[in-house]
Amino acid sequence: MKKYFLPLFILGSFCVNAQVTNDSIQIEDPFESDSIILDQAVVVGYGTVKKSDLTSAVSSANAKDITQIASTTAMQSLQGKLAGVNIINSDAPGTPPTVVIRGMGTALGGKAPLYVVDGLVVSNITNINPNDIEKIDVLKDAASSAIYGVRGANGVVVITTKRGKTAKLKVNYDSYFGVRNTMNMVDMANADQYITYFNEQQRANNEKSFLSENQRYNTDWFDEIMKTGQLISNNVSLSGAGENINYLFSLNNFEEKGILDGNNYKRTTVRNNNDYKLFDGKLKIKQNVSATFTREIPKSYGAFDTAFRQSPLVPVRYDDGKWGQPFWNKTTGEVTYLLNPGDGSGKLNSHGNPVAGAYYDNQKINATILQGSIDAVLNLTKGLDFTSRAGATKYWYKKRTFTPNKQTWLAADPTRTAAQFEIEKIKSTNVGVTTWADNSLAFNEIETFR
Known part of the structure; x- marks a missing residue:
């Protein structure tokens, strides 16, 4: 035979x-x-592959790469470090960067990649403390991300968080302080230059009114709305390992103050990762729990456009405390809203006061995110394991917007009075509250043959 x-x-x-x-x-x-043999190295789908044996397109970063630069999220610190991954950071505090792995992405699915944290699919990773991350693997081609199906069409970012390893209790504390400033600022016209350009325009248009040479104000609008941004982070972690349990507990407090005055973001993150060995190691359980609390005060970045267009002859505030606006006296040529009997008036442009706009832009956003997952691996026989995985995310979001209509109405025109506001019956206060909660539960049952 x-x-x-x-x-x-x-x-x-x-x-x-x-x-x-x-x-x-x-x-x-x-x-x-x-x-x-599946060695440690690159996480691909439900398993790991030795990097030397990997033929698909995967880029990886370790904990040192992630924490080398102070940043809000892990992906921000990896800008320029991952081949084939385009990361565009935002200067707005708390805003995640734009990550593009496959060009412009799918027609309806956008261009954002799929994020997987310890086997749990999440919408973004802004709630994750960068100090908690052990490594990041970016799956860039169809072969490496095929296990995730159509969700991985724009690539997959697989994140593995840290776990307890050493037998002795290990306590780590790190803190950093950073600053952020703008570079290559646009040179704006000063008061004298603006007067020259404006009067040349008036002559070209055969106008009879001109700005006088001596003006009271020379406002640098960018200097008025901008400040030096700050990043402050304090992180403490405790980790260790015993015969049947490995544990890690971490606490991080992060604060970022943006370059736009009043734009702030705060985040507090708590994480607990435990590994258990039961029944002489035949049953292994991994438990991951994290809680994130964020407090954000956003500001409209339209203030930069207004600052770019507003005249330097306009003050932030007049001597009487009223907000400056681009009114000018066509008779005297002075930039002011005050007129003598018979004087003509006009406006230098149709733009408002960027400082006033940012001052009355009042928003507060509070969010709480709870994430948890559990993996259980049961050894049935030599070389045969049964794996079960479950995870859930709960999200609370509350946004408060306060618009002081009376103050914004008065700020738009210094000739207006509070009495006029009352007479015209336009007084109103708008308070908007948006709340919503999202619950998701994912359960994957995997049979692993090795």
Whole structure:
């Protein structure tokens, strides 16, 4: 009787030899034949692959790469460090960067990649403390991200958080302070230059009114609305390992003050990762729990456009405390809202006061995110494991917007009075509150043959 050996491959995890006879196939020694050894290195789908054996497009970063630069999120610190991954950071505090792995992305799915944290699919990673991350693997091609299906069409960012390793209790504390300033600022016209350009325009248009040479104000609008941004972070972690349990607990407090005055973001993150070994190591359980609390005061970045367009002759406030606006006296040529009897008036432009606009832009956003996942691996026999995974995310979001209509109405025109506001019956206060909660539960059951 002749024997034929037929290699059978199942999901690329292992191969076995089978003895083929005339009427039957007998599998020979399935767990001791040419098995593929999965070493530590790159996380791909539900498993890991030794980097030297990897043929698909994957970029990786370790904890040192992630924490080398002070940043709000882990992806911000990896800008320029991952081949084939385009990361565009935002200067707005608390705003996640734009990550593009595959060009412009899908037609309806946008260009954002899929984020997977310890096996749990999440919408973004702004709530994750960068100090808690052990490594990041970016799956860039169809081969590496195929296990995630259509959700991985724009690439997959797989994040593995830290866990307890050493037997002794290990306490880490780190703190940093950073500043952020603008570079390559646009040179804006000063008061004298503006007067020259404006009067040349008036002559070209055959106008009879001109600005006088001596003006009271020379406002640098960018200097008025901008400040030096700050980043402050304090992080403490405790980790250790015993015979049957590994543990990690971390607490991080992060604060970012933006370059636009009043634009602030605060985040507090608590994480607990535990590993348990039960029944002489036959059952292994991984538990991940994190809670994130954010407080954000956003500001409209339209203030930069207004500052770019507003005249330097307009003050932030007049001597009487009223907000400056681009009114000018066509008779005297002075930039002011005050007129003598018979004087003509006009406006230098149709733009408002950027400082007043930012001052009355009152928003507060509070969010709480709870995330948890649990993995259980049961060893059924030598080389055969049964894995079960479940996870959930709960999200609370509250946004408060306060618009002082009376103050904004008065700020738009210094000639207006509070009495006029009352007479015209336009007084109103708008308070908007948006609340919503999102609950998701993911359960994956995996049979792993190794």
